[in-house]
Amino acid sequence: MLAAQLTRLRDGEPAGVEEALELVTGFDEALVHGLARLSEQHAAALTALAGAFALTPIGEGAAEAAVKVVSGSIAEEHLTMLAGGRTALLGAVHDALLAELDAALGRERAAWQAAQPEADGAGNLLGAARSWLCELAITGWRGVDHDLVSASDQTVEALLAVPEQRRPAVLLDGLAAELRACCPIGTMERLPVRRWADLWTRALLLARAGGQSGERVAAERLSGRLLILGVDVHEHATAVQLQVHGVLEPAGGGRARLVRTSVAAAKVDTIVGPAVWKLPHRHPRLLSALAGRRSLEITDMPVLASGDLVWDDDRARAGAPVDAFAVARVSLAGALAPAAPPLDRHPVLIAEPVLVADYKVTRDGSFDLGGVVLAVDTDGLPACGPLTPKLVAGSSECIGLMRWDGGGWLLQPLAVRAKVKSETIEAHTGDWAMGPTDPKVVKAEARAGDAVAVLRERAGRLLRR
Amino acid sequence: MIDCLPAGTAVWEQCGRVPVVPPVRPRKLAKVPFVELADGRLQGVVSSGSDISRVYVSSVTAATHTYSCSTNNNRPCGGLSGSSPCKHLRALTVEAVLQYGLDRVARYLRAEVSEGADLIDCLRGGLGPAPAAMVFSRFLRHLAYLELPDTTMPIPELHWFPATRMVR
Numbered sequence: 001m002l003a004a005q006l007t008r009l010r011d012g013e014p015a016g017v018e019e020a021l022e023l024v025t026g027f028d029e030a031l032v033h034g035l036a037r038l039s040e041q042h043a044a045a046l047t048a049l050a051g052a053f054a055l056t057p058i059g060e061g062a063a064e065a066a067v068k069v070v071s072g073s074i075a076e077e078h079l080t081m082l083a084g085g086r087t088a089l090l091g092a093v094h095d096a097l098l099a100e101l102d103a104a105l106g107r108e109r110a111a112w113q114a115a116q117p118e119a120d121g122a123g124n125l126l127g128a129a130r131s132w133l134c135e136l137a138i139t140g141w142r143g144v145d146h147d148l149v150s151a152s153d154q155t156v157e158a159l160l161a162v163p164e165q166r167r168p169a170v171l172l173d174g175l176a177a178e179l180r181a182c183c184p185i186g187t188m189e190r191l192p193v194r195r196w197a198d199l200w201t202r203a204l205l206l207a208r209a210g211g212q213s214g215e216r217v218a219a220e221r222l223s224g225r226l227l228i229l230g231v232d233v234h235e236h237a238t239a240v241q242l243q244v245h246g247v248l249e250p251a252g253g254g255r256a257r258l259v260r261t262s263v264a265a266a267k268v269d270t271i272v273g274p275a276v277w278k279l280p281h282r283h284p285r286l287l288s289a290l291a292g293r294r295s296l297e298i299t300d301m302p303v304l305a306s307g308d309l310v311w312d313d314d315r316a317r318a319g320a321p322v323d324a325f326a327v328a329r330v331s332l333a334g335a336l337a338p339a340a341p342p343l344d345r346h347p348v349l350i351a352e353p354v355l356v357a358d359y360k361v362t363r364d365g366s367f368d369l370g371g372v373v374l375a376v377d378t379d380g381l382p383a384c385g386p387l388t389p390k391l392v393a394g395s396s397e398c399i400g401l402m403r404w405d406g407g408g409w410l411l412q413p414l415a416v417r418a419k420v421k422s423e424t425i426e427a428h429t430g431d432w433a434m435g436p437t438d439p440k441v442v443k444a445e446a447r448a449g450d451a452v453a454v455l456r457e458r459a460g461r462l463l464r465r
Numbered sequence: 466m467i468d469c470l471p472a473g474t475a476v477w478e479q480c481g482r483v484p485v486v487p488p489v490r491p492r493k494l495a496k497v498p499f500v501e502l503a504d505g506r507l508q509g510v511v512s513s514g515s516d517i518s519r520v521y522v523s524s525v526t527a528a529t530h531t532y533s534c535s536t537n538n539n540r541p542c543g544g545l546s547g548s549s550p551c552k553h554l555r556a557l558t559v560e561a562v563l564q565y566g567l568d569r570v571a572r573y574l575r576a577e578v579s580e581g582a583d584l585i586d587c588l589r590g591g592l593g594p595a596p597a598a599m600v601f602s603r604f605l606r607h608l609a610y611l612e613l614p615d616t617t618m619p620i621p622e623l624h625w626f627p628a629t630r631m632v633r
């Protein structure tokens with residue numbers, strides 16, 4: 001990314017973003033106190049949210065939902081309608097921001113093509129999830145206690161057992177754990193207002209019948225060479241997701257495409273740091289390509305319309321070593337970016353790979369590209385890899401994801417090149433995919449013992465009795 | 466709570482990807498495989514030193530600081546006399562402090578721990594009821610996570626949960 005591109009991004013916040021976010025904030029604040037006792041101000045916020053859709057096909061339904069909720073007769077369908085309105089507003093914000101970023105980067109994006117929906121087959125469970133979410137909204141975050149949090153335990157456990165419901169299960173589990181850790185919420189000084197409203201809204205929409213259909217069907221199959229740019233790591237107490245970003249060069253020529261591929265595994269809170277790489281052990285070729293910084297040759301790998309390769313280690317074989325920085329420099333510009341599925345149109349889901357070079361690191365850790373400054377998210381460096389704030393601060397080139405949060409753009413580093421004692425070194429978040437390579441970390445890991453093995457032994461002994 | 470803001474962004478309340486619960490610290494799990502702060506208690510499971518298929522379920526209740534220890538089959542722990550906690554409770558509190566940090570455990574239990582003292586020596590609640598069955602079933606549920614198959618279908622929701630480097 002060049003200074004000129006960043007300047008362009010900085011210059012114009014797209015029209016309407018501020019107004020849309022104000023409506024969202026109004027709704028989010030109503031959730032803090034609970035819909036059962038709306039103040040005049042919160043009632044007005046709900047009415048305003050619905051009012052934004054006055055001239056659209058859902059205008060009438062939204063208005064009715066707001067009237068009902070404000071008058072105190074709160075039903076699931078009304079909450080779903082308002083959640084839908086909030087989602088649509090953030091969807092519009094997402095579209096405007098992404099269009100801006102694409103224009104600045106000169107990135108071309110494919111159009112969305114809906115696939116055939118699939119049946120969900122978890123009706124009752126999802127109904128229980130929706131009831132719990134409605135109860136949360138009626139109570140408000142401030143009123144949430146241990147009992148209300150624990151009321152979701154059985155639903156989450158049952159959803160986790162159904163592979164097709166992993167998305168709502170992982171989301172509800174993460175939200176419940178967070179609420180549990182924050183109890184009693186009534187005495188908390190500050191609440192993550194936008195975050196919890198995001199999670200709540202998303203969970204409610206995912207838990208509708210057919211809430212995740214149409215996005216989970218393989219649109220086509222791809223063959224070619226996958227050049228890895230980096231891996232983004234997501235983690236809460238009981239889940240970890242390794243999401244690889246790369247450029248796919250189709251076999252037989254044709255335009256290169258930006259793709260992602262992910263492996264998500266269940267875990268427990270005490271499995272942290274480099275130990276998380278032991279969980280996706282079913283995918284040794286992917287892990288060794290990450291650790292060895294190699295390309296992968298893939299054959300007939302299913303790909304979703306969202307640009308996500310559905311990883312299948314049997315359809316991959318190791319390729320040659322690849323310089324991710326060279327890939328970023330040469331191939332990012334011309335590669336076709338995937339469309340965002342309807343439900344994934346949310347500013348938090350913007351994660352666009354970029355290469356940043358020719359910067360000076362400022363005192364607060366931002367990158368100064370000659371007068372224009374890009375904030376850097378050094379909190380988002382995962383503990384399972386070698387990237388540290390210090391390495392980032394000493395870097396001269398960075399592959400990262402452009403993110404938008406809290407009203408501004410920021411860069412989440414995935415790999416850096418840095419000069420250490422006149423030697424150029426590289427560090428990537430996936431370097432330890434086959435185990436840590438830093439002797440100090442190896443030693444610490446050995447001292448702590450193998451958490452995954454200890455817990456598997458305990459599970460083997462105690463679970464099947 | 467982590468309320469560190471990336472430069473140039475707005476208020477914490479309006480951020481979506483902020484970590485709210487810090488990750489726990491790594492620790493050796495062999496002796497005390499399970500520790501949690503939940504249901505108003507510090508509770509967990511301690512492996513028996515002599516029998517690898519036996520575990521002890523130990524707990525300390527917040528505020529009252531009453532404690533309990535029994536086997537997973539609900540037999541009372543022999544090391545537990547009325548006046549002092551057993552070695553399992555001692556191990557539980559030590560590991561809890563390693564896992565969460567003393568501040569977080571003390572805050573949860575509403576315990577005052579004087580400078581340099583061990584948490585266990587500051588709990589004088591005496592014997593309380595043993596929620597052994599419930600805690601043990603939560604431990605089994607905990608272990609069951611490791612039996613779930615991984616998935617290669619993307620979970621976009623996890624973008625709200627960025628991995629973060631360190632406990633603050």
Ligand SMILES: [Zn+2]
Nearest residue numbers: 534542551553
């Ligand atoms: Zn005992």
